[in-house]
Amino acid sequence: MEVHFVLNGKKRSVDVGADTVLMNVLRDLGCKSVKCGCETTNCGLCTVWIDGKSRLSCSVLAAGLDGHEITTLEGVEEEAAEFGRFLAEEGAEQCGFCSPGFIMNVLAMMRELEDPDIDEIQEYLAGNLCRCTGYMGQLRAIRKYMEVRKGAQS
Amino acid sequence: MNTKDVSELKIVNHPVPKVDAPALVTGKAVYTDDIAPADCLIVKIVRSPYAHALIREIDTSRAEAVPGIECVLTYKDCPDKRFTLAGQTYPEASPYDRIILDQRVRFVGDAAAIVAGETEEAVRKAMKLVKIKYEVLEPVLDFRKAKDNPILVHPEDNWKALCPVGADNRRNLCAHGVNEEGDIEAVLASCDYVVDRVYHTKANQQTMMETFRTYTYLDTYGRLNVVSSTQVPFHVRRILGNALDIPKHKVRVIKPRIGGGFGAKQTAVCEVYPAFVTWKTGKPAKIIYTREEALTASSPRHEMEMHVRVGADKEGHIKGIDLYTLSNTGAFGEHGPTTVGLSGHKSIPLYGKTEAFRFSYDVVYTNVMSAGAYRGYGATQGIFAVESAVNELAQILNMDPTVLREKNLVREGMAMPAYYGETTRSCALDRCLARAKEMIGWDEKYPCRDMGNGKVRGVGVAMAMQGSGISGVDTGSVSIKVNDDGYYSLMIGATDMGTGCDTILTQMAAECLDCRMEDILVHGVDTDISPYDCGSYASSTTYVTGMAVVKACEELREKICQRGAEYMGCSADDVEFDGEKVTDLKTGKSISRKDIGNKVMCFNNEVLSASGAYSSPTSPPPFMAGIAEVEIDKETGTVEMIDYAAVVDCGTVVNPSLARVQTEGGIAQGIGMALFEDIVYNPKGKNYSNSLMQYKIPSRLDVGNIRVEFESSYEPTGPFGAKSIGEIVINTPSPAISNAVQNATGVIIRELPITAEKVYDGMKKLAENRSQQKV
Missing domain, CATH: 3.10.20.30 (Beta-grasp domain)
Known part of the structure; x- marks a missing residue:
């Protein structure tokens, strides 16, 4: 069809x-x-x-x-590249195979949640598995990205 | 330039982002399946439903009649020459026990037929129409009963072991050996205390996010081109030559970006199938393993049962360690003879003052999925056993397990008889342990704290070591050349699988050549053009290939100086190269790298390039200490990760952010091994752990907080003082978490994973014992 x-x-x-x-x-x-x-x-x-x-x-x-x-x-390549720079600063893209799905969900979270705390971030992204990083570097990248965005807005 | 002080380094020892990061974070089409031609035949495998059977009849006619089907291949089509899929240096220690398709199937999921066709739908339909009549045989499923069992997994006459590893297919033995120094029985007899325990680690899946995948095609010259998600392109070339019984020069292997490996892709799990189809049909072909296939017909960690005896005097001086390892290699022997070695050679030497040791082992064939290489490669299993035994010894001595370790741990300058007789030239294990204790607040938290809400938090400790490449075997080589405008291209044969070796080797080259990262292009592996490298495994790339980079760059610097001097008409003795230009120190005249690069392309009779190869006579161990804090629900036995403090000595840290993520990732994988991951078979040998629903790897909610620091020693034989990082990081979680459970509840878990049920049962038993004692 x-x-x-x-x-x-x-x-x-x-x-x-x-x-x-x-x-x-x-x-x-x-x-x-x-x-x-x-x-x-x-x-x-x-x-x-x-x-x-x-x-x-x-x-x-x-x-x-x-x-x-x-x-x-x-479809969101520029935004992905912007957040991706934070991810790469931490070395947390690693093999990169899970990065697209993960980044899509991070960007969705940024649209949906206002200033999420760590628990909210972890819960939102719980369905995005990664076998390389142990998740800590991803979290560091998200928090730094949020900081910079907040700084840019204020 | 390798003699620069670490503090003077401009690029090495700095957190440079990975060179491939921009492509990866924007989802560019860079992985095997993304770049495979659209007209590839789809290749799938019909798999055995039985753990052990002989194919008596196989009828492919109806399957071949399905529209769009190109071919159905069976054992009748395969060369009857055995080979191994293990990606190891030739002659491989793993026995030659495979053919592409065998009349005998040896585990549920073993390949019985290959189907290739134009569409996935046609292939799936045809797979159901391949009619196979099996003679079902009794399988060997209990690895404790495999040795000398009358049922043989490999009774065939053309099975062969290339190396003297103690293998005997008539006894289901893939390897056997004994290694000892001193009189272990006499030493243990003289000890005040001897801990005598048996530990059991299960098979685990690497579970890299990208499953196994390969596509193949014939090139202009009729050669077999293989694009594969592999850690070992050069070994795959040999393996395919062996498997197809064709000359190796007929095979070319290319490695694109890889979605993780962790050792899984150190075995050529899927390459032979599309290669065979392309070789037979002349058409491009592609295989993409489903997650189910990747969990049931792949190359997981060897299950091991380890009998440990550790003897000490009353003061806690560890005097002797005796370890017997029984390893389950499954249906085929890939990495069987070698992984087992690490279970002893990389656990016993953690204790530097032993007067005697013995390490003996058997590796047996059984009718389950073949095991393979997984990060840690046997050391993980052995360290769980030895570190757990030391933690039990601490309890018997009524001693803090960190204090017991401080008395006994290996230190810089000590000989390690159980580590091939090497001496530690760089070792900060003592500092690692001290710092990990500070990070977690050990003295305040040991052994446990009742949280008052039905939960108790305990802390537990473990140490680990690994190697840096396989001494006297692993070879890395690189070449580097100067191009237009003076940019460099660095050709490597080491395989970046997401770990970042393309980046860290470029960092080393840029440091040596005093240039920027972007002045160097790094080329991924193509066996036709890349210099030989055994591949990325055994924690070898930073240390072994890194040294090859240093050697090649040192030679290139000299050549650039000579060439610059020649162009300026002065003596090479009088010039200096600062990375940008060659200067005649007598006249002050200079010529830029750019001009040199362009000049060598005109009226030139000598290429401006250099190559370096490196193979190390030693394999300096990195060391680490890990301390886990866990919370246990006293009612249910549920174990939750709270905190993990890890301190690593990998020598000079080449790239701090990449090394940190390696460590965090390895610890998370180790947490999975400790708490969740288990490959479960039913009594007939069917694998139940066949999807990510059943085989649970940790999510971000399962790992707690992971904190990593580095305590660097300086390894004099390594590039810029570096040792390895990739594997050691998975070794501490299992024993440290087990120890934390022990310290919180008194329950000692000797078989992984540490599930709530096991902890609950253990707590119940302890409570019963206590109440009986009261009566």
């Missing part, structure tokens, strides 16, 4: 099957930032935004997305 949606600000029409998952559609459309780490909705690597909210694209059927707006890391 033909599905029409907006991907990273551009209108797209795709022919999908009833069982086609969004993750595969996005990778086929060239959004290679979207990664698969588990197939069982445990790892968070395939996180994208649907209408601005974080979703696991491995568990969303493409057929149901007619008229929706989808954002991948490619």
Whole structure:
């Protein structure tokens, strides 16, 4: 069936099957930032935004997305690079395979929560697994990023 | 330049961001599956449902008839020459016990047939139509009963061991050995106390986020090109040559960015399948392991059972250690003979004053998934056993376990008979332990504090060591050349798997050449063009390949000076190179690196480049101390991580932020091993831990706070004084957390993981014993 949606600000029409998952559609459309780490909705690597909210694209059927707006890391590249600099300062991107999904969720958190404390950050990002960093460097990067953004706003 | 004082270093010992960071954080298409051609055949494996069986009939006709199917390959198509998938220097210590597809299947998940087709759907459909009639055989599932069991995992006549590792396929033995010094029985007999215990560590999955994956194609010359997520490209070239029975010059291996390895990708887990398809069909092919395959048919940590005896006098002087390790290599012997060695060689030497030691081992074949290399590589298991035994000794002596260690730990200048007779030339283990105690507030918190809410917090300690490369074996080489405008290209064969070796080797080169990071391009591995490197494993890259960088850069500096002098018409003895220009000290005249770079491209008869190779006769150990603080729910036995203080001596820290993240990441993985991770089989050998639903790795809510500091020694044989960091960091959590549970509750867990059930049962038993004593 033909599905029409907006991907990273551009209108797209795709022919999908009833069982086609969004993750595969996005990778086929060239959004290679979207990664698969588990197939069982445990790892968070395939996180994208649907209408601005974080979703696991491995568990969303493409057929149901007619008229929706989808954002991948490619669609927020500048913002990703900005936060990514903080991540890289800590050396906390490491292998980088989980970085796109993680960054999508961090940026979603920045939109959704106002000045979250550590517990709120940890809870928000609990579904984003990382095997390289032990998570501490990611947290340092987030807190420094938040500090700088706060400074820029005030 | 390697003799610069650490405080004078401008780039090394600084937290430089990784050179690939901008691409990684913006999600660029840089990993294997991102760059694979769209027309690759999809390759999948039909896997055995039985732990041990012989394929009696295999009918592929219906599967081959599915539209879009290119081929279905079975054992009948495979060369009958055995090889190993272990990525090790030739001749490999791991026995040659595999063929691509075998008539005998040896674990649930072993490959029975290869299906390749145009689409995933067609391949999945065809897989169901491959009809296999198995003769089901009784498996060997208990590794304690494997040795000399009448059921043989490898009865075949063409099984062979290339090295004298004590292997005997007629006894299910993958390796056997004894290593000792002094009379251990006499020393233990003379001790006031001897702790005699058995510890058991389970198989664990590396669980790198990117599963195993490879794509293959034939190039202009009909050669097999292999793009793979591997830690060992040069070994993969040999392995594929062996597996396909083709000359090695027919194989080229390229490593793109890798989504983690941790040792998993030191075994060529998936490369042979698409390679075989491409070689047979001439068409490009790709295999992407599902997470399920990566958890059931991969290369996890060796399960080990370790019998430890530690003897000491009344004052707590440890006089002798005896360790017997039984290691389970599973269906195949990858890394079996070598991992077991570290369980003794990198645990016993932590105690520097022993009068005698003995380390003996058996490595056995069983009908479970083959084990492989995992960060720590046997040291992790051995250190859990020996450190736990020392913690039990402390309890028997009624002594603070940190004080017991202070009396006995290895110090700089001490000989380590159990570590191949090497002497520590750099060791800050004493400072590591002292600092870790300060960080956690040991003296205030030991042994435990009742929190008054049904919970008790305990602290526990462990020490660790590892090596820096395999002495006398591992070889790293690099070459570096000067290009237009004087920029450098650094060609390395070491494999960055996310750890940052492309960055830290560039840092070293920039430090040697007095230039900026951005003046040097670093090239990833391509076996056709990169200089040989055994690969990134055994904690070798910083130390071994780092020294090759230093050597190559020293030579290049000299050549730049000579060339500059030549162009200026003066003597090379009179010039100096400051990184930007060569100056004639007599006249003050100079020529820039840029001009030299451009001049060598015109009327030139000698390339301006240098190469260096390095292999070390020693493997200087990094050291560390780890202290865990955990909270235990007295009602349920649930263990929660509160705090972890780790202090590492990796010599000079080449990149403080990367070394810190390595340490934090290793500790988090170690916490997973200690508390959660377990590969569970049913009585028929089926692996239940086949998804991230069952095989739980720590999330950010499970690791507590992890704090890392460095106490550096200076390793005189290492680049800028550096030793390794990559593996040691996983070794302290299991024994330290176990000790914290012990100090909080009195419960001693000798089999990982430390689950709530085990702690609860232990507490119940202690309470029963106490009430019986009262009666």
